Amino acid sequence: MRADLHIHSYYSDGLISPADIAAMCVKNGVELAALTDHDNMNGTLEFERECALRGIKCVRGLEISAYTEVKVHILGYNVNSSCDEFTKFMSFVCDGAMERTMDILAKLKKKGVNLSFGDVVRERKCPQSPVHTMYIARAAARKGYASSPSAFYADMLAPGRPAYSALGRPSPEYALEVIKKCGGISSLAHPGRLTLSPSERLKLIEQLKAQGLDGIEAVYSGHTEVETAYFKEIAAKLSLLVTGGSDTHYAEGSRSVGTPVFFPSEELLSALNVR
Numbered sequence: 001m002r003a004d005l006h007i008h009s010y011y012s013d014g015l016i017s018p019a020d021i022a023a024m025c026v027k028n029g030v031e032l033a034a035l036t037d038h039d040n041m042n043g044t045l046e047f048e049r050e051c052a053l054r055g056i057k058c059v060r061g062l063e064i065s066a067y068t069e070v071k072v073h074i075l076g077y078n079v080n081s082s083c084d085e086f087t088k089f090m091s092f093v094c095d096g097a098m099e100r101t102m103d104i105l106a107k108l109k110k111k112g113v114n115l116s117f118g119d120v121v122r123e124r125k126c127p128q129s130p131v132h133t134m135y136i137a138r139a140a141a142r143k144g145y146a147s148s149p150s151a152f153y154a155d156m157l158a159p160g161r162p163a164y165s166a167l168g169r170p171s172p173e174y175a176l177e178v179i180k181k182c183g184g185i186s187s188l189a190h191p192g193r194l195t196l197s198p199s200e201r202l203k204l205i206e207q208l209k210a211q212g213l214d215g216i217e218a219v220y221s222g223h224t225e226v227e228t229a230y231f232k233e234i235a236a237k238l239s240l241l242v243t244g245g246s247d248t249h250y251a252e253g254s255r256s257v258g259t260p261v262f263f264p265s266e267e268l269l270s271a272l273n274v275r
Contacts, residue, residue: 001274003032003264004257005059006075006189006217006245010125011035011043012063013134014249018043021248021257022050028258032274034061034077034245039093040129041081059272063189064093064179067169070195071159072188072204074175075217075243077272079184089170089178090130096168097130104136107163108156113145133157159195176212185271187215187243191234192227202234209238214271219244219262221255228260241268 007021008014016024018035025033033056035047041062051058060081064074079086105115115136121127123135123142137149137157146152156163179186188208194201205216218231219242235242244262248255264272 001031001057001264001269002029002258003034003244003262004030004246004248004259005032005034005061005077005187005243005262005264006036006063006220006247007033007257008037008063008247008249009035009043009047011040011129012037013132016249016251018047019050020251021047022054022056024248024251024257025051025056026054028256030056030258032057032059032264033257034059034075036061036063036075036245037129038063038065038132039097040090040126041079042126042128044081057274059274064175065169066172066175067166068172068204071166071169072172072194072208073190074172074179074213075187075189075215075245076175076179076184077187079179080182083182085178085181089174092170093168094130096170097132099168100133100165101131101136103165103167104133104157104163107165108136108140111156111162113140113156113163115139115143119143172208173211176208180212185214185241186212187217187241188213189217190220190222190247191216191218191231192220192223205234206238209240213240215241215243215268217245218242219260221246221248221259241265241271243268 061077066072119139123138137153140152141149246255246259
């Protein structure tokens, strides 16, 4: 069963609808998919409906943007969004996103970039979704401060850049705790993108495993074949599930739905309750 377990829609920083994603799954031969928008599950029901119409199996998901010494993204699958712990967590995340946004806007103003909160939220498709940093980048590009949102993000908002802010982000331990308490399973997203040395990265993965991590996204659109093999070895060594996904945000491009090809193990399918 070909799968893509890492996809973003316009309910976070993607530019495509759940219906678009479901149609792309059919086109690209994906039989099992997970919508994993950043820090929210607001598009879940729409995605489930669109997948059901096309005969695609789907898993409920989200991608939590956590922070320790570096940014750590945790994928959560089959999380019960009605769980009290999840409701509390989402309140924390939304409050944190607001705090972080205002901090970024203040830093940008000192650099001569004048954006209002209204400019930022106009980039948001779903009013219930937390404010994402890419909305700031899109607002800046729209007002002519950069040639593109990605260029503005790289120049001003990425870690180490002038307006970067880590305020209000949950710790990986908190993210893992909430996923577990709400009946889900977790996977470390795109481990190859962690800005750590190989030894520091392995130490972090071992720490996350001790805190309840269930899997690792060894199969990822941005990984080389060497990296994929390496992270599969780590998964085997630490008894972690291997997950895989495209991390697509757009209709076309190198990270299109179903890229790279990923076939989940029976162990993973069982953990996801997919039959």
